[in-house]
Amino acid sequence: MSDVPKIIDFHSHIASGMCFPQSFQGGVVDNMTVALESHGLPVTREKVARMHAGTLTDPLCDELVVQMDEAGIAESVLLLPDFTYALKDSTHTIEELVEHHKKVVERHPGRFRVFVGVDPRWGADGLALFEKAIVDYRFDGMKLYPPCGYRLSDDMLYPYYEICAQYSLPVLSHIGATSPVLDFEIAQPIYVDKAARDFPGIDFVLAHGSVHYPDEVAMLCNNRPNIYVDVSGYEAFGTAALNTLFRRGINHKILFGTDWPVFRLQGRQKSLVEKLDKEGAFPESMTDADRDLFFYKNAARLLGKNKLKSAEAAAAL
Amino acid sequence: MNKGHVSDDEICRIIASTIAQKAAKKGVSPEMSLRGDLGVDSLTLMSIVFVLEEKTGIDVFGRVEEFVRAESVADIIKVVRQS
Ligand SMILES: [Zn+2]
Numbered sequence: 196m197s198d199v200p201k202i203i204d205f206h207s208h209i210a211s212g213m214c215f216p217q218s219f220q221g222g223v224v225d226n227m228t229v230a231l232e233s234h235g236l237p238v239t240r241e242k243v244a245r246m247h248a249g250t251l252t253d254p255l256c257d258e259l260v261v262q263m264d265e266a267g268i269a270e271s272v273l274l275l276p277d278f279t280y281a282l283k284d285s286t287h288t289i290e291e292l293v294e295h296h297k298k299v300v301e302r303h304p305g306r307f308r309v310f311v312g313v314d315p316r317w318g319a320d321g322l323a324l325f326e327k328a329i330v331d332y333r334f335d336g337m338k339l340y341p342p343c344g345y346r347l348s349d350d351m352l353y354p355y356y357e358i359c360a361q362y363s364l365p366v367l368s369h370i371g372a373t374s375p376v377l378d379f380e381i382a383q384p385i386y387v388d389k390a391a392r393d394f395p396g397i398d399f400v401l402a403h404g405s406v407h408y409p410d411e412v413a414m415l416c417n418n419r420p421n422i423y424v425d426v427s428g429y430e431a432f433g434t435a436a437l438n439t440l441f442r443r444g445i446n447h448k449i450l451f452g453t454d455w456p457v458f459r460l461q462g463r464q465k466s467l468v469e470k471l472d473k474e475g476a477f478p479e480s481m482t483d484a485d486r487d488l489f490f491y492k493n494a495a496r497l498l499g500k501n502k503l504k505s506a507e508a509a510a511a512l
Numbered sequence: 513m514n515k516g517h518v519s520d521d522e523i524c525r526i527i528a529s530t531i532a533q534k535a536a537k538k539g540v541s542p543e544m545s546l547r548g549d550l551g552v553d554s555l556t557l558m559s560i561v562f563v564l565e566e567k568t569g570i571d572v573f574g575r576v577e578e579f580v581r582a583e584s585v586a587d588i589i590k591v592v593r594q595s
Contacts (some may be wrong), residue, residue, distance in 0.1 A: 227558065
């Protein structure tokens with residue numbers, strides 16, 4: 196293929212056990228084990244756990260870069276949710292994880308951006324760490340994980356939103372269910388609304404919105420100018436939902452995302468990209484221009500607002 | 513069944529017994545891709561590995577990473593052979 200699209204993957208993670216505490220992984224493994232056992236397969240939880248751990252074997256993203264090249268993915272946004280407050284079996288502190296992400300960005304120049312999460316209950320230290328990651332390390336946005344125990348419009352988050360507004364940085368949040376060790380009910384999309392209204396200068400991205408609460412997410416995208424959706428999760432729940440999403444008049448709001456390494460057993464990044472066309476994710480009515488918006492132009496527009504980086508670029512001229 | 517004696521055909525049959533009926537009807541052969549041709553997803557890949565372990569006595573745990581990387585039926589056969 197000569198005209199490989201310059202895709203931006205707006206939703207990925209570093210494939211390493213350091214980023215996902217054992218308890219978090221254990222919950223995922225429980226669900227897999229129930230499914231496999233129900234089919235009468237000769238499984239044990241321990242074996243499923245080892246298979247699952249086999250997907251978290253790329254701490255420096257060397258393999259991911261190879262797969263991005265194959266798939267025509269120019270850049271990936273690495274999301275760093277902070278599980279360390281809610282899940283006490285985390286092996287690394289959030290400071291250490293921030294440092295590790297910085298190392299990965301430097302190892303692969305131009306390939307990765309980082310959205311950093313700090314649990315708002317860490318108080319002043321957490322806020323200082325967040326500001327350092329944004330201002331000193333030039334991370335590109337904020338990642339939130341409400342299932343850890345807070346709502347998107349919680350007052351505790353407002354000091355973080357002030358920083359994001361100051362530098363025009365996007366905030367991406369997990370939406371809906373996740374590992375069963377965490378809370379699901381608190382992660383509903385509607386909780387973004389107050390924050391989105393109070394901070395019109397921040398773009399809020401609702402992750403997995405084509406599969407979790409798709410109607411509510413589309414409604415919010417339609418009516419609130421600064422609310423967006425990423426489609427990660429389409430790998431598991433089929434592409435029919437995506438086809439519907441693309442016909443809802445919000446193609447300027449939809450961002451491509453794979454959620455690497457979550458669907459690693461489902462195939463390489465290339466096959467996850469190809470799956471979209473092959474399984475009819477794109478309606479016939481969808482224009483090439485809209486496809487470009489989906490694969491990279493929406494993402495580039497959101498990332499391009501970053502005032503720290505634009506000031507840097509201007510200074511370099 | 514001794515792993516030394518399991519043939520390519522037998523491995524293909526084991527895979528066919530695990531994947532969706534619709535895909536299995538066309539038959540399973542080594543050059544087929546797991547996802548593209550056979551529609552294998554995460555849980556199906558795990559199922560294939562567990563059934564292979566049970567029927568061939570292979571050591572799954574020593575080879576988890578290779579199974580994660582497997583793209584084709586031939587890749588699976590290779591991992592079983594090396595186990
Ligand atoms: Zn994710």
